Every structure is written in C-alpha cells, then in structure tokens.
Amino acid sequence: MKFIGIDISKSTFVAAYPQLKGYQTHTYTNDIKGVKKFISSLSVADHQCVLEATGNYGTLLLYMLCEQNIAASLVNPKQIKHFARMMMAVTKTDDVDARLIALYGEKMHPPVYKVPAEAVILMKHKKVVLRQLKKQLTSLTNLRGSFTVLPRIDKNSLKALDKTIAFIEKQIGGLEADIVNIANEEFSKQIKSLTSVKGIGITLATSLIISTAGFTQFENPKQLSRYIGICPTYQQSGTSINIKGTINRNGDSDLRSLLYIASWSAIRYNQACRETYQRLKAKGKPSKVALIAVANKLVRQAFAICKAESIYIDGYISKKEKTSNFSCI
Known part of the structure; x- marks a missing residue:
C-alpha cells in the first residue's frame, strides 16, 4: 500500500506521491474538478490517502474519496505536529507538510476513515x-x-x-430541538439505553451519539475516553521524574464539559459512580480528580449498554469488572 500525504488549504491542496527516492508533489484546486483530477491518479487497490482534520476545507475531498472506495485516513493535526518535531523538520511549506503526512502514513498506518450515517452528519x-x-x-x-x-x-x-x-x-x-428530534428518530434505541444511565440526560446522550457516530467509531471505552480528552497523563523516567499530570484535553471540549457536569448528578443517583467517587475521596483524592473518574465511569457504562443494546441496571456488576479493571485512570 502506498500512502499519499495531502495538505489542505481553502482553495488548493497538495498531494505527495511516494517515489523510489523521496516524494513527488502535485497541487490541485480544492473543488469538484480538482478532486476528480486527483482521484483519477489513484488506484483503489494500491493507494491510501492521509490528511489532517482541518475543518470543512477537507470534507469534499474526504467524501469523494470514500465514494470511490479509496481508503482515506483523517489524522489529528497534533499527531502530525509532533511527528514533524520527531523528524526535526525545520521548514514548513505546503509541499513539506504533504511529504511529512505521507511519511507519517507510511510509518504509523493510521486507520481508514468510516463515513458516518447521514443523520450523524446532519447533527454534527x-x-x-x-x-x-x-x-x-x-x-x-x-x-x-x-x-x-x-x-x-x-x-x-x-x-x-x-x-x-x-x-x-x-x-x-x-x-x-432539531438535534433531539433527529436523535430520537434515527437512534431511538441508543437514546433509550443511554438515558437509562443515571446521570446521562438527552443532551449528553445526543452528544455521545454524534461524537461516536452511533458508537461505530470506537472499539472500546478507552479509545472513546482518549478521544474525549478525559484520560490523565503521566510522566515517569527513572527515579527523578514521576508526575501525575492533568487530563489530556485532546478531544471534544463540549462533550468533556457535559460529562463533567453529568458527574455531579451521577455521584448522587448512580450507585457505581457514587462508590467510585467515595472510594477516591477516601484515598484523599481532590474532588475534581474523583469527578473525572466518575466521568470515565459514565463513558464505560454508556459504551457497554449501547454495544449490548440493553438498558442500564443500577448496581449491576459484569463478570469482566469483577475480574479486572479496564479503566483508563
């Protein structure tokens, strides 16, 4: 598989094609005509395109690639930024960025983007x-x-x-009202499952569905927690550095805020969340740290019941939770 790196701007995009030695770049107009010309240079079996998540400017290209069944990956710009630092890049131009993105795809093999349902796109x-x-x-x-x-x-x-x-x-x-109506029409089962969790209301339920494309974009709750940005960071090296940092804050800030607010209600009415909060407070943890742990607990509960297509039962303990702890905290 050959990885094509693409650097997007408002009116144009630069594509970097791998060669025997280095990369060759071409610039295309960021419109239907330019995207069609770019797609004509690709092979469904041999190429995978990699581009940064740069807002609406890359949406046309991404969706036209998916329509033609050409594999495409959407990468967080922070990942490319840190990759460029690792490669000690000192020059930043569109051509250089496209080459770096192509190299990132070759080294990291990012997952193929899955186009969400039409209802999810509309709600987004x-x-x-x-x-x-x-x-x-x-x-x-x-x-x-x-x-x-x-x-x-x-x-x-x-x-x-x-x-x-x-x-x-x-x-x-x-x-x-439009978002709630679409969610109730298209994702009624998931809305029913999510709102059965004590602490999760209709607003948080719809936000979870939008961010996860109906819980189809993530394989486990750890991935979802990392995406939202509620997983703590750690720094440890030898005996001199052992720092427990703050949450990573890499993902959806609105969803992160909704989960934090939901944790206030969850520690009162959700038995598992209340026990988590009380256990951490008894260990001397600050209230904010304990509430973030509760937010992670809500994510795991939401993920589990939506994947199982069931209703939440307060106080229920699964066999997995009895034998292991898969919290990202």
Whole structure:
C-alpha cells in the first residue's frame, strides 16, 4: 500500500506521491474538478490517502474519496505536529507538510476513515452552528450587562441588543430541538439505553451519539475516553521524574464539559459512580480528580449498554469488572 500525504488549504491542496527516492508533489484546486483530477491518479487497490482534520476545507475531498472506495485516513493535526518535531523538520511549506503526512502514513498506518450515517452528519452540522451561536449569545449578554452600569444608556443600542439576543435564543432553541428530534428518530434505541444511565440526560446522550457516530467509531471505552480528552497523563523516567499530570484535553471540549457536569448528578443517583467517587475521596483524592473518574465511569457504562443494546441496571456488576479493571485512570 502506498500512502499519499495531502495538505489542505481553502482553495488548493497538495498531494505527495511516494517515489523510489523521496516524494513527488502535485497541487490541485480544492473543488469538484480538482478532486476528480486527483482521484483519477489513484488506484483503489494500491493507494491510501492521509490528511489532517482541518475543518470543512477537507470534507469534499474526504467524501469523494470514500465514494470511490479509496481508503482515506483523517489524522489529528497534533499527531502530525509532533511527528514533524520527531523528524526535526525545520521548514514548513505546503509541499513539506504533504511529504511529512505521507511519511507519517507510511510509518504509523493510521486507520481508514468510516463515513458516518447521514443523520450523524446532519447533527454534527447543527452542533457546530449551535456552538457558535452560544458563544455569540454569551458575548452579547455580557455586553448588555456592561451597559447597565453606564450613567446614560442609548436606548436604540439596547433595543438592538435585546432583539439580537432574543433572535439568537430562538435559533438555539430550534437547533437543539432539531438535534433531539433527529436523535430520537434515527437512534431511538441508543437514546433509550443511554438515558437509562443515571446521570446521562438527552443532551449528553445526543452528544455521545454524534461524537461516536452511533458508537461505530470506537472499539472500546478507552479509545472513546482518549478521544474525549478525559484520560490523565503521566510522566515517569527513572527515579527523578514521576508526575501525575492533568487530563489530556485532546478531544471534544463540549462533550468533556457535559460529562463533567453529568458527574455531579451521577455521584448522587448512580450507585457505581457514587462508590467510585467515595472510594477516591477516601484515598484523599481532590474532588475534581474523583469527578473525572466518575466521568470515565459514565463513558464505560454508556459504551457497554449501547454495544449490548440493553438498558442500564443500577448496581449491576459484569463478570469482566469483577475480574479486572479496564479503566483508563
């Protein structure tokens, strides 16, 4: 298998083709015509494309590759960044980046990207817009609050702010309702399973489904926890360095926040989560550390019941949990 490294930009993308010695690069326009021309140079049996997850600019290329059954891998930009440091790269251009991505594919053999269901793609789009609208709402609400302390307030400005805030709130409510409706229609069984876990509500359940593409993108709960960014980091070397670091924070920050908030409820109503929290607190662990452990517990519970297509039973202990502990903490 030959790995083609691709560096994406808004209007063009650079592809690095492996040769007997080094790589040869070609630049294509980032549109349907350019992608078709690039695909015509590939072989389904011999090539696998590797590109960074750089937002919407690479989506057209990724989906057209998948439509033609050409293997493609979507890689976290941090992985390429650290790989470039390991290779001691001192030059950064589109051509150099494409070669580095191709070399990364050759050395690391990243997994092939799986196109999520249409419903998941639709919910992802809505979630992205929803995130930006909430940021705007917070900004405008803070601005309006700052106006209230002024000795004189321009009524027209205040009126414009109030109308804009009301409009954004209406749009947020509509998008949230759309996401819940799509989730209930397309993933009703998983929604029922997830919301049966004490501590997981409809908002967190839909976010888990969106991030995991209906629990099809991950093979085990450890992978999901790493993706979300709630696994602690460690540094150990010889006898002088032994540091227990913070969580890695590499993944979905919104989902990570929802899980942390859900842990507050879980330690009250979810027996397994409450026992985990109390056990860690008894050992002298800080509350935040114990709550992160509870968030990981919720991820394992959610993963298990969705894969088993069952309903959560509070206090149930599986045979695996009796004999081993597969927590990433």
